[in-house]
Amino acid sequence: YEGHDGRPYRQRLLVVANRLPVSAVRRGEDSWSLEISAGGLVSALLGVKDFEARWIGWAGVNVPDETGQKALTKALAEKRCIPVFLDEEIVHQYYNGYCNNILWPLFHYLGLPQEDRLATTRSFQSQFAAYKKANQMFADVVNEHYEEGDVVWCHDYHLMYLPKCLKEYNSKMKVGWFLHTPFPSSEIQRTLPSRSELLRSVLAADLVGFHTYDYARHFVSACTRILGLEGTPEGVEDQGRLTRVAAFPIGIDSERFKRALELPQVQQHIQELQERFAGRKVMLGVDRLDMIKGIPQKILAFEKFLEENPNWRDKVVLLQIAVPTRTDVPEYQRLTSQVHEIVGRINGRFGTLTAVPIHHLDRSLDFHALCALYAVTDVALVTSLRDGMNLVSYEFVACQDAKKGVLILSEFAGAAQSLGAGAILVNPWNITEVAASIGQALDMRADEREKRHHHNFGHVTTHTAQEWAETFVSELNDTVVEAQLRTSK
């Protein structure tokens, strides 16, 4: 294999995630069009030095027929992607059920299903069986494509059962697993009916990574309390075998944002936005519309701020951009209605014939529009109730080198550990505190803003996504070498 600069790649990196970084649309019986989602994760993994990355995952579409599967596999191969085909029933039970209805809320401290979600708990066993079956299907595809010397990196809560399946195929396979969400306190993990089986499966990996030291510590405590294993400063030991556990905080590709801001069309967009909101301070929220992002709490805090500060009412605007996700789930539908209801009430209460205090958009923005918005913002509001890291806070900072705006950041986002010194940290549940911090941010002196921005900008531009991926992969390689040394001793 050959690298970017003509040197041979040292190794292949098989990146396994629930979703491939492409959207696939069927154009005919045997033709597909593919669009690569150019997110930070993709550029990070493509940029890992000395490794040639290949992706293995679900393409997000149901392809029941063999002709379609063959054609899609061929089209994806050109993008270095390898599909795992999941049928509708498996997707329903594994993805909508076990992943999104059980693990996602649990890992964000929202607990196991109650009330209407309880119906799903009754089918818990079948959902867990589907979860294991789906993970085994991923393992089959990895095993089919694995070549000696490859490094396998599994991603996220969808694939906790995968390390075990892979090691059963080949105990010498180098397997790493990284969790993008928080790992909750062991007291929360204890409530999960399949707690031991999942922990043991993850422990089959050689390296287990989290965004923060706290999540890693929670994982080690869960293994000691629930499985009775020994936790060491390096990880978890089971009968002489060590699974290394550590924190690898993710970052973004900050150069991509810098380059975008220099484009004439983005500059033009920035100017239009500045004219549109002239005379008003711009506050911004960008989130997937998910319970964990604390959107209703954020909007209520903004209402409280307007209530207590009449002088600001016509001088500030909140732009809340919320991409709808999991729209077929009743809880998410309720959240959307709740947010619309609150926004409508506040706009009715504080709006005038010419201006409203909140612009709420239920949609995704393209990358350039997002960069322009970040650049014109005076205060960004990230009020997640829990969040593994939160990359929106990083993206905002990366686009603020000219303006040096203020970041209000939830203490329950992983990013609070890295951007805490530059941001105003808040408890998102305390609406009075968030309202006060909005006032503090809007009134902050330029020298103070500059100092805070300087701290955060330095962090975001040095701890990049590429550095994150490289550190994880090289540590995974070292882990395996160490383990081999141990056994040969």
Ligand code: ADQ
């Ligand atoms: P997410 O929960 O999706 O990721 P986040 O880290 O903030 O949260 O990333 C969201 C991404 O989507 C950002 O790149 C953002 O620009 C984009 N996005 C969000 N709303 C958008 C909109 N309206 N229009 C366009 N783009 C939008 C999960 C975890 C996080 C963790 C990441 C990475 O929940 O905690 O930081 O994975 O590990």
